[in-house]
Amino acid sequence: MSARIIDGKAVAAELRAEIARQVAELKAKTGVVPGLGVVLVGDDPASRSYVSAKEKALAEAGMLSDDNRLPATATQANLLVLVDRLNRDPRIHGILVPLPLPKHLDEHAVIAAIAPEKDVDGFTPANVGRMLIDLPCYLPCTPHGVIQLLLRSGVETSGRHAVVIGRSNIVGKPVVHLLMRKAKGGNATVTVCHTGTKDLAAHTRQADILVVAAGRPNTITGDMIKPGATVIDVGVNRVADPKTKTGYRLVGDVEFDSARKVAGLITPVPGGVGPMTITMLLHNTLLAAQRAAGAGR
Numbered sequence: 001m002s003a004r005i006i007d008g009k010a011v012a013a014e015l016r017a018e019i020a021r022q023v024a025e026l027k028a029k030t031g032v033v034p035g036l037g038v039v040l041v042g043d044d045p046a047s048r049s050y051v052s053a054k055e056k057a058l059a060e061a062g063m064l065s066d067d068n069r070l071p072a073t074a075t076q077a078n079l080l081v082l083v084d085r086l087n088r089d090p091r092i093h094g095i096l097v098p099l100p101l102p103k104h105l106d107e108h109a110v111i112a113a114i115a116p117e118k119d120v121d122g123f124t125p126a127n128v129g130r131m132l133i134d135l136p137c138y139l140p141c142t143p144h145g146v147i148q149l150l151l152r153s154g155v156e157t158s159g160r161h162a163v164v165i166g167r168s169n170i171v172g173k174p175v176v177h178l179l180m181r182k183a184k185g186g187n188a189t190v191t192v193c194h195t196g197t198k199d200l201a202a203h204t205r206q207a208d209i210l211v212v213a214a215g216r217p218n219t220i221t222g223d224m225i226k227p228g229a230t231v232i233d234v235g236v237n238r239v240a241d242p243k244t245k246t247g248y249r250l251v252g253d254v255e256f257d258s259a260r261k262v263a264g265l266i267t268p269v270p271g272g273v274g275p276m277t278i279t280m281l282l283h284n285t286l287l288a289a290q291r292a293a294g295a296g297r
């Protein structure tokens with residue numbers, strides 16, 4: 001058996017076309033153009049590629065982008081001044097500070113400084129709290145992208161056993177909540193595995209839906225997957241490959257070749273979850289602009 005591949009690019013394109021249509025409608029009705037302010041600090045390669053992909057996607061959706069770059073040596077005060085300016089700029093509806101920040105900066109303090117109504121990443125303590133008690137909020141982009149991929153691939157989550165590997169604030173913790181909550185794309189029984197888990201394979205082999213956000217290549221191999229399971233690979237890792245122009249290639253956390261022989265459905269890397277993260281950022285920025293224009297839900 002060979003797994004059906006979940007085409008994240010195709011699902012993302014479908015959603016982006018719908019977002020672009022709504023952006024045009026908002027503009028025609030209210031004159032408001034959704035705007036995203038970005039503060040990129042330093043030159044983390046993952047953050048840089050996220051920001052350049054995001055620029056292209058924003059332009060295609062008809063949104064405005066205000067890009068700000070600070071050197072890796074920037075101070076906490078430099079960064080907070082920029083966040084404050086974006087907080088007060090009425091053309092800007094959402095703010096993105098790509099993580100991780102350089103080690104000398106206080107990530108929690110920077111996130112907490114973002115105005116909650118502009119928190120399109122869904123990372124502020126206020127937003128995370130609202131999400132946990134099912135109040136209206138911005139859903140974090142990668143976890144929301146995972147749920148949309150499942151829904152749009154026809155994967156039933158209700159009553160199934162989902163196993164999540166990873167407990168980060170960006171992916172693991174929120175994806176656990178979204179899979180567990182009583183809502184479409186949720187209502188699953190959820191097990192969380194992490195670096196303290198003993199006998200990882202014993203858990204992963206129970207999974208109808210396996211979400212892997214471990215940040216390490218080859219965390220999951222085919223023998224760790226229940227036949228027919230849905231495997232969502234959130235990992236993005238650079239591994240050296242002298243055969244490529246750049247000298248590296250991207251791989252996920254799942255050993256794709258062995259996994260696809262066992263799984264029923266699987267996301268590739270690249271082209272799986274990645275395009276969905278940016279799409280959900282566009283979605284949240286549109287939502288923020290609609291709310292600011294008094295046209296929101």
Ligand code: GUN
Pocket residue numbers: 096097098099100121141142170277
């Ligand atoms: N780093 C990895 N994923 C994300 C994300 O979704 N948002 C931000 N701000 N940083 C990230």
